[in-house]
Amino acid sequence: MVVLKEFYLGAVVIIALRLFLFMIGFGFAVAGGITIIAYLNIMTTGHGFLQYLLFMKGRPETYLFFSGISIIWVSIYFPFRR
Template identity: 55%
Template structure:
């Protein structure tokens, strides 16, 4: 049980860190870049994978308690 809560908190922290950077990178749109440029830039940044990894950790800790 404590391992699940630990994974939940770690996943939440990673998702918050990744989500904040994704929102911060939205400033590229105000500087004249297109949405395609934004998506291409975000896909190649490691911070975007923090968001996905955090969501995955939270999902696993909530829906698969036996892991």
């Protein structure tokens, strides 16, 4: 009976950790994705797509987006088994 409770508590902690990582990753991806879309307005000022990509390469929001997607992927697919 004690082993079952410890296993259940461990499973709850792992699920809570996965949910926490998912929410952090989702927040990063949303913040980065919104700014990536917002910076598309640079192209209306006469800049081309290549200049847009070069501009976005230096912005931290781009890396927020990709790190958020990576954290979401880890929280869903990474095995947290013992």
